[in-house]
Amino acid sequence: MESxxxxxxxxxxxxxxxxxxxxxxxxxxxxRLFLANLVSHAVLPGLALALALRLDPGLGGxxxxxxxxxLAERFSRGERPGQQxxxxxxxxxxxxxxxxxxxxxxLLGIRVNLEAVLFGDLLAAAPLDLLRSLLALxxxxxxxxxxxxxxxxxxxDPLGAASAGLPVRxxxxxxxxxxxxxxxxxxxxxxxxxxxxxxxxxxxxxLPGASSLRQAMxxxxxxxxxxxxxxxxxxxxxxxxxPPGPLIGVLCMALLPLAxxxxxxxxxxxx
Numbered sequence: 001m002e003s004x005x006x007x008x009x010x011x012x013x014x015x016x017x018x019x020x021x022x023x024x025x026x027x028x029x030x031x032r033l034f035l036a037n038l039v040s041h042a043v044l045p046g047l048a049l050a051l052a053l054r055l056d057p058g059l060g061g062x063x064x065x066x067x068x069x070x071l072a073e074r075f076s077r078g079e080r081p082g083q084q085x086x087x088x089x090x091x092x093x094x095x096x097x098x099x100x101x102x103x104x105x106x107l108l109g110i111r112v113n114l115e116a117v118l119f120g121d122l123l124a125a126a127p128l129d130l131l132r133s134l135l136a137l138x139x140x141x142x143x144x145x146x147x148x149x150x151x152x153x154x155x156x157d158p159l160g161a162a163s164a165g166l167p168v169r170x171x172x173x174x175x176x177x178x179x180x181x182x183x184x185x186x187x188x189x190x191x192x193x194x195x196x197x198x199x200x201x202x203x204x205x206x207l208p209g210a211s212s213l214r215q216a217m218x219x220x221x222x223x224x225x226x227x228x229x230x231x232x233x234x235x236x237x238x239x240x241x242x243p244p245g246p247l248i249g250v251l252c253m254a255l256l257p258l259a260x261x262x263x264x265x266x267x268x269x270x271x
Contacts, residue, residue, distance in 0.1 A: 009125040009189075010232055013244070015133040016189040017198070017228025021220035023140055023182045024199030025206055026175065029155035029213060034090055035069055035176065036199050040183045040192040041094045042068025044101025047117065052108040058132055058184045065180035068097045073172070120191035120245030122232060129188040136185040140178050144217075147171060152213050189228065190245040197252035198224060204259035208266035227251050 027033045046064025050057045072093040076086045154161045162168045186195045206220030231248035
C-alpha cells in the first residue's frame with residue numbers, strides 16, 4: 001500500500017484540475033475572473049481565525065473569501081463588471097484581507113505554514129481534502145444544472161438580464177459562494193496564489209471556437225486535468241523533483257501561447 005501513496009494526491013490533482021477551469025470559464029464569461037483572485041487572497045483571515053478557534057479551516061476560508069468578495073461588490077461603482085474604479089476597489093480589498101490574515105497569525109499566536117497556504121502542498125493531501133474538492137465540484141455542477149441559462153444570459157448582457165427580472169445579485173452571490181468553495185478546495189493542491197492560474201489559462205484555451213458555454217467548460221476542464229495531473233506526475237520524477245503546485249502554475253503560463261494561437265485561429269474562422 002505504501003507504494004501507492006501517490007494515488008490520493010493524484011486524484012486530488014485531477015479533481016482540482018477539472019474544477020478550477022470550469023469555475024474559471026464561468027467567471028471569465030461573466031467578466032468576473034478577478035473575483036477568484038480576490039477570494040483566493042481573502043481566505044487567509046478566515047483560515048487563521050478558524051485555526052485559533054479549532055474549527056475547520058476550510059469553513060473559515062469560505063466565509064472569509066465570501067466576505068471579501070461582498071465587501072468589494074459593496075464599494076464597486078456599478079452593475080456592469082469592469083467599470084472605472086472597480087479594479088482599485090478589488091485590489092484594495094485584496095491587499096487589506098491578505099494583510100489582515102498575515103497580521104492575525106502572530107496576534108492569535110497560531111502556527112500556519114504560509115508557504116503551503118500560498119503555494120500548495122499536494123503531497124500532504126488527506127482524504128478530507130479530496131472530499132472537499134468533490135463537494136465543490138458537485139456544488140458547481142448543481143449550480144449549472146439549476147441556473148445555466150441565467151448565467152449565459154447574464155454573461156452576454158448583464159443589464160438586459162437585470163431588466164428582464166433575473167435575480168442578478170442572487171446569481172452573483174451563488175457564484176461567489178461556489179468560487180470561494182473552489183478556491184479553498186484547491187488550496188492544498190496549488191495554493192491560494194497559484195489557483196488563479198489554473199482557473200484562467202485553461203479557460204482561455206477552452207473558449208475560442210466553442211459553440212456553447214458547456215463546450216467551453218468541458219474543453220477547459222480537459223486542459224486543466226492534463227495540466228494538473230501531468231504537472232503532479234512530472235514533479236514526482238527523480239530528474240525533476242520539484243514542488244507540484246508551483247510547477248503546475250508554470251505549466252499554466254506555458255499554455256498561454258497555445259491559447260493565443262487558438263484565439264487568433266477562431267477570430268480568422270469567424271471573420
